[in-house]
Amino acid sequence: MSLGEPLVIEREVKPLDFLSAGETASEFKETLKSLGISAELCRKTSIVTYEAEMNIVIHGGGGRIAMKMEKDRITIVASDEGPGIENVELAMQEGYSTAPDSIREMGFGAGMGLPNIRKYSDELDIDTEPGKGTTLRAVIFLNAGEA
Amino acid sequence: MGHGIQINENACRGCVNCIKSCPTEAMRVIHGKVRILEERCIGCGECIRSCRHRALSLQENDWDKVSSIKPMTVAVDPALCTQFPWSPNPAVLEDALRSMAFEPIFGECAMAYDLAAMATARTIGDGSSVKFPVISTYCPAVVRIVQIKFQELLPHLAPVESPLETCIDLWRARHNKHDVPASLVVGCPARVAMVEDPVGRDASSVDYVVSTARMTREILSRSHGIKETAERKARDSRWLNWALLGGETRHVSQFSERPLKTLAVSGMRNVIAFLQDIELRRMQGLDFVELRACDLGCIGGISNAESRFLSRIKIENYGYSPALTEEDRKNLESLYDADIWKLQEEIKSIEQVPLGRDMAKAMEKLEELHAVYAELPHLDCGTCGRPSCRIMAEDIVRGEGSVDDCIFRLREKIASLSDEIHGLSRRLVHTMTREDQDENK
Numbered sequence: 001m002s003l004g005e006p007l008v009i010e011r012e013v014k015p016l017d018f019l020s021a022g023e024t025a026s027e028f029k030e031t032l033k034s035l036g037i038s039a040e041l042c043r044k045t046s047i048v049t050y051e052a053e054m055n056i057v058i059h060g061g062g063g064r065i066a067m068k069m070e071k072d073r074i075t076i077v078a079s080d081e082g083p084g085i086e087n088v089e090l091a092m093q094e095g096y097s098t099a100p101d102s103i104r105e106m107g108f109g110a111g112m113g114l115p116n117i118r119k120y121s122d123e124l125d126i127d128t129e130p131g132k133g134t135t136l137r138a139v140i141f142l143n144a145g146e147a
Numbered sequence: 148m149g150h151g152i153q154i155n156e157n158a159c160r161g162c163v164n165c166i167k168s169c170p171t172e173a174m175r176v177i178h179g180k181v182r183i184l185e186e187r188c189i190g191c192g193e194c195i196r197s198c199r200h201r202a203l204s205l206q207e208n209d210w211d212k213v214s215s216i217k218p219m220t221v222a223v224d225p226a227l228c229t230q231f232p233w234s235p236n237p238a239v240l241e242d243a244l245r246s247m248a249f250e251p252i253f254g255e256c257a258m259a260y261d262l263a264a265m266a267t268a269r270t271i272g273d274g275s276s277v278k279f280p281v282i283s284t285y286c287p288a289v290v291r292i293v294q295i296k297f298q299e300l301l302p303h304l305a306p307v308e309s310p311l312e313t314c315i316d317l318w319r320a321r322h323n324k325h326d327v328p329a330s331l332v333v334g335c336p337a338r339v340a341m342v343e344d345p346v347g348r349d350a351s352s353v354d355y356v357v358s359t360a361r362m363t364r365e366i367l368s369r370s371h372g373i374k375e376t377a378e379r380k381a382r383d384s385r386w387l388n389w390a391l392l393g394g395e396t397r398h399v400s401q402f403s404e405r406p407l408k409t410l411a412v413s414g415m416r417n418v419i420a421f422l423q424d425i426e427l428r429r430m431q432g433l434d435f436v437e438l439r440a441c442d443l444g445c446i447g448g449i450s451n452a453e454s455r456f457l458s459r460i461k462i463e464n465y466g467y468s469p470a471l472t473e474e475d476r477k478n479l480e481s482l483y484d485a486d487i488w489k490l491q492e493e494i495k496s497i498e499q500v501p502l503g504r505d506m507a508k509a510m511e512k513l514e515e516l517h518a519v520y521a522e523l524p525h526l527d528c529g530t531c532g533r534p535s536c537r538i539m540a541e542d543i544v545r546g547e548g549s550v551d552d553c554i555f556r557l558r559e560k561i562a563s564l565s566d567e568i569h570g571l572s573r574r575l576v577h578t579m580t581r582e583d584q585d586e587n588k
Contacts (some may be wrong), residue, residue: 036506142506
């Protein structure tokens, strides 16, 4: 394999499967560790994965989450065919949430998902269309400052 | 690296109960015998619990040797106090140990626990040297799992020495008995590992390790005459409460200048889930967490003789004595200033060996790993001697195993081989024609 070809691990996310978010986050973390990637970057990836997957579980009605590993970066791609995000800028604000009460009662939906993803990633790109779904791409660079 | 677990190869049947119970996937069965991967083992003792053949036990020093050395000082895990049919009053145990010609450490022990609680409270109050929530370092299995699996949480660990080490240092200094060897009575492999391979200091103050089970038996077999008399003064029980989940938290809170938000969690499964929550930054607003590998705390340790439920009732009935005299406080202040409660060194991470020597090589190996994994049956049956197909694939790409170790893959291989042999046996040699063969019949 040449390093031009990224290595991708993809997992299906089922709607309302709250257990799997933690599992995927820890699986991705362990995978990165086996590549010799620093604990700090493993944790960042873990948080981004967890929050992105939670968004799919809560809002997206299921979808897919993938981790792409390249020689200089890790990319988390989370995609769903859910309702999309009406106002991305608003969703980026801490504490803003459209999660239904049933989800908030479970302790989720505190409106920290996207803000956390932005905080722990170096690049964030959200492609969304109301009614069509959302694809989120978060990049974490292996050498900080390269961004 | 020490892990405090003794393997009795003659008793090991090569079953897979222990490898399936290990929370860090540190066990393998190779050539019919169990092996422990030292760099992954946290000494929690789950494997000892799961072994039905008694092939695993606590690694301790020989009792005849320990009991023959005189003078010998003894420090005990507070859980030892709850192992007997009498009150958990530490003073009773102290007398029992004295009658066996040991020099028990009790006064200094109570002091060391007070000091650890005070130092932890002040570390939290000051807040400059740790990240929140502050994680207790009392349970050595928890410290080890942070070092191995949650390296990002190392700055959360309270830089406070185990009071079971501090009390020995204190005793030796106060009695000017620096040459007297010390034994520690412990209830779990992680504490043995703490002695063999100390974390945050270069050498342990402990010279010999005795299991709680062994010490309990030795005391019970000599127990006639041990009675709790009215004149025996009840000893401080703050440190005794550390044996029960929540006891440390209570003690630390007692020394805190502000009300603390705390949580006490026990059992490996809970500890791991909780550490993950901290790692994902989902535990905001918490000051202090007490994590214990064993159910209900140290009274649930693998080497305890008494039921952990009874132990809990005993501690709860005995109560908690918050009162500290002026003199106690003065003492503590001077010990605090002397920094003897502090870990001498930073707790370092225990790095796992990456798949390859550099990232490119490691990624190649990871791809290979995925390819190998895809061909495995994903039953996680353990028959190959590994806890899961995922670990099997990892071992194979690391060169520590072969696909033929998989019974299902081996069976497929035999099936295809036998097909091939069958096909070969039907093939004719060139000198024989079809008719010749028919005549031969």
